[in-house]
Amino acid sequence: MKLATLRNHHRDGQLVVVSRDLQRMRAVPECATLQAALDQWDAMAPVLQRVADELAAGQGPFEAFRPEACAAPLPRAYQWLDASAYLNHVELVRRARGADMPEELRREPLMYQGGSDDFLGAHDPIEAADEAFGIDLEAEVIVITGDVPIGCSAEAALGRVRLVGLANDVTLRHLVPPEIAKGFGFLQSKPATALSPVLATPDELGPHWRAGKLHLPLLSELNGERLGAPDAGVDMDFDFGRLIAHAARTRRLVAGTIVGSGTVSNRDPAAGVSCLAERRVREQLGGASALTPFLRSGDRVRIEMRDPDGHSLFGAITQTVRTGVAA
Structure with a gap:
């Protein structure tokens, strides 16, 4: 359903x-x-x-x-946990700044706790005070859990997935470095996240949902031009069972917890990208003299997933950037 x-x-x-x-x-x-x-x-x-x-x-x-006419399926949630399950994305970003990939990131998921009190509907604008913040989209897959007990195994955690959907986890890229340097993590650099208008139960997704991954391309467009269509089931190093179990290692998760995959990313450059930061990194590593700019006022973002027959699974996230909004 x-x-x-x-x-x-x-x-x-x-x-x-x-x-x-x-x-x-x-x-x-x-x-x-x-x-x-x-x-x-x-x-x-x-x-x-x-x-x-x-x-x-x-x-x-x-x-x-x-x-x-839809709000976010959960306009406010008890918890929003976002991961970096696609290590290709992490590796590219770190390589661009000359940093090695720590081995511990290959062994267990990288995850942070985001703001869950105000999720955007799929047609709500992306608001920011200033284009200089470096506004970026991040197309992700999300799951909504039921109650998850402390110490839940990865296999058992998959049985706690109630719903699956998409998110645009907006990031203000130029605010990230100073926040990370403080040692506590994201706050101002992570404004409100938008959710797909519809969520689906795993059984509704048929063979495309298997082994804790959603095996379909995630389409991202900017101003009507494709940014990418990486397959969400390819190069996902930590499936949703692993992500949920990681979050529940030392505490319970309550029903309504949202867990994100992080930016969907494939190692094959032909798949394109799910965020502008990754496109810029690829351009930088390729020796480009000019990099793709981050989002500007009036830009239009579209994120959607379709089945092999072209039918939209969750509806589209379609947002317009609006700047000059008071912070």
Whole structure:
């Protein structure tokens, strides 16, 4: 089944079940919000699935699905944990600044805890006070977990994945170095993250979801031109089971925790990129005299994943950059 959240007069919006083709939707009176569904998943999942089956069969009332009316599926979440599961991306960035790849990064995931109190809808603008901050997109795959016990194994952790989707984890590149130098990590350099309008249960993804990875290209475009389409299942060094287990090594994770893959990246340059930083690194390593600029006011970003028949799985993240916004 596929789920989304419509904007209404409540902070957490209205949960709706969306048809597989993203054309129809229906609210579920028994469950007002996605977080409420996650909190009582065993009881609510059959109810939501029944609505999904009825939508698929053309039964019962429905409304036209309008992704532009959607908030983030979880407008605010209890936890947002983002990783760097694609070591190719990490290696490229470090090589560009002459740094070696520490062996410990090959053994266990790199992960940070991001701001989870304000996720953007897929059509909300990317806002920044100044283009000089170095505004960048980062196209990622995300999962939403149920409750995860402390010390959960990687294999068991995959059974705790409730939903799968996409994210644009915006980064202000020029604010990263001074924050990292302080030794605590990201804060100002990581503004609000946008989520795909729709999330899907793993079973909805069929053979494309296997071994804790989503095996399909992730499409990124800037102003209508393709940046890349790296396969999210290729060159992912830590699958989502490993990522969730890493986060749960010393504490429990509550239902509604969002875990990100980090920037999707393939070793094959022909796959393109999922962020401008990686494109710039490749240009730098190739001896280019001028590098691709970071995002500017008015730029349009699109992130989407489609099945082999060309059908959008989660709807598209389509955002326009708006600068001059008070920080």
